[in-house]
Amino acid sequence: MKIYNYPIVKTLLDTDAYKIHMQQAVFYHYKNTTVVAELICRGDNILGCYSDILLKQIKMMTSLFLSHEEYIYLKSFPFFKHEYLNWLKQFRYNISQVKINNYCGQLHIRISGLWKEVILWEVPILALISEVFYKISYPHITxxxxxxxxxxxxxxxxxxxxxxxxxxxxxxxxxxxxxxxxxxxxxxxxxxxxxxxxxxxxxxxxxxxxxxxxxxxxxxxxxxxxxxxxxxxxxxxxxxxxxxxxxxxxxxxxxxxxxxxxxxxxxxxxxxxxxxxxxxxxxxxxxxxxxxxxxxxxxxxxxxxxxxxxxxxxxxxxxxxxxxxxxxxxxxxxxxxxxxxxxxCDIPYVKPLNIVIKLVKCNGYPVAKLSDSPGKTFCLDNHFIESLYKAFNLP
The missing domain is CATH 3.20.140.10 (nicotinate phosphoribosyltransferase)
Structure with a gap:
């Protein structure tokens, strides 16, 4: 579609604050830690047909960088350190970390690499999926x-x-x-x-x-x-x-x-x-x-x-x-x-997507989110869930 010939995500800062805050902590304490994250659809996954548009948009993100004005803005907060901000100025999204495909109409996304780099992919990719889906499904909404x-x-x-x-x-x-x-x-x-x-x-x-x-x-x-x-x-x-x-x-x-x-x-x-x-x-x-x-x-x-x-x-x-x-x-x-x-995204006749991207591995081993809502529990390894229940003495 013509409207997707331009980038939807136009700045590195078009993301949730906790991602940048966590990235700084990872930068200082876990520089060599690797992770794997995957897309999870908590409803029907009918998004596979958008994989080509999404891949095109994700490739456009590799040209994003922290502008001088954005750097000065972040520098104004007392909790950011100069060494991290100087590294962030050099940061670029690495497209090789993202694997995206259409499998029988379902969208599959897996992101893997150093945690300090992978951490910034989640929010903009979810925002991209949402905007592409909504703009095509509800073109009349302004x-x-x-x-x-x-x-x-x-x-x-x-x-x-x-x-x-x-x-x-x-x-x-x-x-x-x-x-x-x-x-x-x-x-x-x-x-x-x-x-x-x-x-x-x-x-x-x-x-x-x-x-x-x-x-x-x-x-x-x-x-x-x-x-x-x-x-x-x-x-x-x-x-x-x-x-x-x-x-x-x-x-x-x-x-x-x-x-x-x-x-x-x-x-x-x-x-x-x-x-x-x-x-x-x-x-x-x-x-x-x-x-x-x-x-x-x-x-x-x-x-x-x-x-x-x-x-x-x-x-x-x-x-x-x-x-x-x-x-x-x-x-x-x-x-x-x-x-x-x-x-x-609370607009009449628009059904919001229920999608997340969650960690599934750290340093090659499984991780889990148990949650207080059963529908939000997720892990690829049932044995690890059992280990968590035992370690934390859960009923």
Whole structure:
């Protein structure tokens, strides 16, 4: 198609912040670690017919580089180090790391290589898959239509919350990976910044830069997954992952993701030392109310005032569920809502894709994500899952 003769991803910073934050930590501590990641479709995989267009777009990404203005922008943050940023200036995507094919109508993607390089492929590839699929399937949808629908949802939101104290409400755009398109994401975030005082940031470094928002993100599941094979003792892998993150960032970027194994297993490792030093926790699977209650009780048992900590909710949020969670917790602990697909691809008659790219190996050995939602559990090796259950004493 003609529209795909130009690159969809136009800058290295059109990605989630946690990818760049993790890349810096990997750069300093795991330079020679290798990983393998694969595309996972949690619904019907009918994407194989787009493989040629996607390959063309992925090849275009090899010309991307960090501009001088982007370098100066990243340099303004206190947690980035000069040696890493200078390396990032020289970074180029390596197309040989990506294998993509159409197998009986299903799209298969495998990415392998050094972790410090592979780590940046996930988000833009997912965004490419989404935009190619949506633009071909729903060619009539424009950013103007998406913004108009957003306005109608905001009108209902204000109606439903007219008697609710919203002074502690904070919302962040987490919608890069499965957005309808870059233009739709940009237009929606821009409209929110102009008309929605509760928007405090974006996980997309490029959009955060040009709209002068705070970039938000710490680490994803792959940080904990990789440590399953980096750690000498599997049972201590979460503890090592938490330690190394603090070692890299100290007082910055200290929201910890809790569900790579399960919330219960995480809290057993999240002792007083970690609970005191980390700013808070991020929810990404399971019942958000049960999860929030467990987090608050955990802090209280350790003698830590929950009012000094933050819970970041980021699992399939819409405005209705967000209001319910806010009502439950806003007077008890600081909360932030990271809204993803529902924000940047919630358009009438458009069915959002449910796709992810997850690590499947580290240093040649299997890794897993168990999660608090059974549908999000993934591993290529059942024996390794059994090892994880045994190591973390899971029922």
């Amino acid at each position: 950013p103007k239509i998406a913004v108009h629908y957003l306005d109608s949802k905001l009108k209902k939101f204000y109606h439903d919350t007219k008697f609710l104290d919203l002074s502690r409400l904070k919302i962040v755009d987490f919608g890069t990976r499965r957005r309808f398109s870059y233009d739709v994401q940009y237009s929606i975030v821009k409209r929110l910044k102009e008309n929605f005082p509760f928007l405090t940031g974006s996980s997309n470094y490029h959009i955060a830069r040009i709209l002068k928002l705070s970039p938000v993100g710490t680490q994803s599941h792959e940080w904990f997954q990789a440590h399953q094979q980096i750690s000498i003792n599997l049972a201590n892998s979460q503890i090592l992952a938490l330690h190394m993150w603090l070692y890299q960032y100290q007082h910055h970027l200290s929201i910890a993701l809790t569900d790579c194994i399960s919330m219960d297993a995480f809290l057993r490792d999240f002792n007083f030392y970690f609970s005191r030093l980390y700013q808070g926790l991020r929810h990404d699977s399971g019942d958000p109310i049960i999860w929030g209650e467990k987090a608050i009780q955990h802090y209280q048992r350790l003698g830590i005032d929950p009012g000094t900590k933050t819970l970041l909710f980021s699992d399939n949020l819409n405005f209705h569920t967000m209001i319910s969670i806010y009502k439950k917790f806003h007077n008890r602990i600081n909360i932030i809502f990271g809204m993803g697909t529902i924000l940047t």
